[in-house]
Amino acid sequence: MISSKSSISSGQTDQGASRSLRLPPSIIVYDGPRALHGRRLNRFALSIRDAENRRKFVADEESYMRAQGLTEKERAMVRRRDWLEIVIYGGNMYAIIKVARALGISQARVGAQMRGEDFDAFMASRPVGPTGIASRDDLGKWRK
Amino acid sequence: MARILGGIGASHAPSLAFAQDAGKQNEPEWKEIFDAYHPAHAWLREKAPDTVVLIYNDHMNTFCDIVPSIAISVGETNPVIDEGWGKRPFPDCPNDPEMAWHLVNHLVAHDFDITTCMSQQVDHGMLTPITMLFEPPWPVRIIGVSINAVQHPLPSPRRCWNLGREIRRAIESYDNDAKVVVLGTGGLSHQTTGSGFGHVNPDWDQNFMTLLETEPETLADYTQDEIMILGGAESVEVVNWICMRGALSDQVRRVHRFYAAPMLTGYGLLVLDEKLNEES
Numbered sequence: 572m573i574s575s576k577s578s579i580s581s582g583q584t585d586q587g588a589s590r591s592l593r594l595p596p597s598i599i600v601y602d603g604p605r606a607l608h609g610r611r612l613n614r615f616a617l618s619i620r621d622a623e624n625r626r627k628f629v630a631d632e633e634s635y636m637r638a639q640g641l642t643e644k645e646r647a648m649v650r651r652r653d654w655l656e657i658v659i660y661g662g663n664m665y666a667i668i669k670v671a672r673a674l675g676i677s678q679a680r681v682g683a684q685m686r687g688e689d690f691d692a693f694m695a696s697r698p699v700g701p702t703g704i705a706s707r708d709d710l711g712k713w714r715k
Numbered sequence: 716m717a718r719i720l721g722g723i724g725a726s727h728a729p730s731l732a733f734a735q736d737a738g739k740q741n742e743p744e745w746k747e748i749f750d751a752y753h754p755a756h757a758w759l760r761e762k763a764p765d766t767v768v769l770i771y772n773d774h775m776n777t778f779c780d781i782v783p784s785i786a787i788s789v790g791e792t793n794p795v796i797d798e799g800w801g802k803r804p805f806p807d808c809p810n811d812p813e814m815a816w817h818l819v820n821h822l823v824a825h826d827f828d829i830t831t832c833m834s835q836q837v838d839h840g841m842l843t844p845i846t847m848l849f850e851p852p853w854p855v856r857i858i859g860v861s862i863n864a865v866q867h868p869l870p871s872p873r874r875c876w877n878l879g880r881e882i883r884r885a886i887e888s889y890d891n892d893a894k895v896v897v898l899g900t901g902g903l904s905h906q907t908t909g910s911g912f913g914h915v916n917p918d919w920d921q922n923f924m925t926l927l928e929t930e931p932e933t934l935a936d937y938t939q940d941e942i943m944i945l946g947g948a949e950s951v952e953v954v955n956w957i958c959m960r961g962a963l964s965d966q967v968r969r970v971h972r973f974y975a976a977p978m979l980t981g982y983g984l985l986v987l988d989e990k991l992n993e994e995s
């Protein structure tokens with residue numbers, strides 16, 4: 572069954588029960604409920620692959636988003652640049668990154684914001700060091 | 716009959732394309748990575764393949780409302796598109812429709828329900844590795860095999876491995892003397908979405924490359940969920956490498972292996988040569 576809106580407010584949708592592991596909320600699975608819920612946002616984001624649409628969006632975000640049929644709630648998330656809320660809601664980052672980049676916001680900045688981290692602090696965490704988690708044998712704590 | 720000369724696994728991260736287009740190949744943070752492609756160039760020059768079967772995943776650029784689990788490009792060309800930040804200055808990629816339709820016929824006859832796509836648009840999943848490995852005018856024809864790695868439910872690693880096995884049998888039954896390289900693109904570890912953004916796991920990536928070379932079928936037993944936790948939510952596209960490896964034999968010789976994870980993605984490059992071809 573496709574979920575109601577309320578069931579996708581956290582990390583996993585109601586389709587999480589069929590998964591093989593207990594996924595942490597830091598992993599947002601783009602599945603049926605999210606694809607359905609996020610369809611307007613994703614179509615809007617994909618529309619700005621067209622250079623003329625990109626120009627129209629950047630020149631007047633609000634009018635462009637209205638013309639694309641986004642709801643007030645969806646427009647508000649874009650207005651606030653709330654990337655984490657957008658992807659939990661059902662925006663797919665492969666589509667939504669086109670919106671961010673059109674607005675001059677890099678993927679690393681989008682990412683730092685989704686992590687709730689200061690950009691410079693996030694950049695200082697690179698490169699990532701050894702994790703000690705090298706195979707499926709190391710995944711005990713996520714098993715159901 | 717057509718022959719598989721070997722396989723290549725290569726990341727397709729847009730960051731490589733941005734660095735390339737900005738001419739940063741010799742800058743300190745990029746030089747090691749771009750130089751790592753030189754042995755792959757030399758191997759490709761020596762082998763001179765006619766056709767590349769390119770196993771990749773689209774990123775909502777061709778498939779959004781309609782999302783096929785497995786699609787194959789069967790038209791004359793694969794057009795390069797503007798993904799939303801300007802079209803890269805590269806020519807469209809010529810397809811090999813005759814071999815592509817042979818693959819489709821063979822795979823459907825062997826229980827793989829393939830979506831055919833007359834105009835499979837070339838996003839970074841195809842174009843990044845093509846431009847890292849070749850220079851225009853493209854010296855090879857490119858058959859795009861797209862596996863859904865975006866909208867769950869996704870084909871399992873086992874399914875992708877089996878697809879690779881069947882692609883091998885399809886190529887080997889193709890009545891044409893074409894020389895073929897199989898290229899799997901994507902990964903390695905990375906996560907672009909949510910509070911786990913930036914997840915990179917060099918330990919897993921290195922182990923993945925070792926297993927892929929030496930015990931590849933163990934990777935078919937992984938689940939997509941295991942891959943997501945090990946390598947990040949978007950690293951599920953490593954099934955493209957698993958499929959590529961499925962199309963190779965047990966007799967491969969490693970020509971080249973490289974790995975670096977300076978920022979947001981584990982960049983992997985692996986070149987495997989079919990030993991048997993050397994003797995034939």
Ligand SMILES: [Fe+2]
Pocket residue numbers: 727772774840901902952
């Ligand atoms: Fe990708």
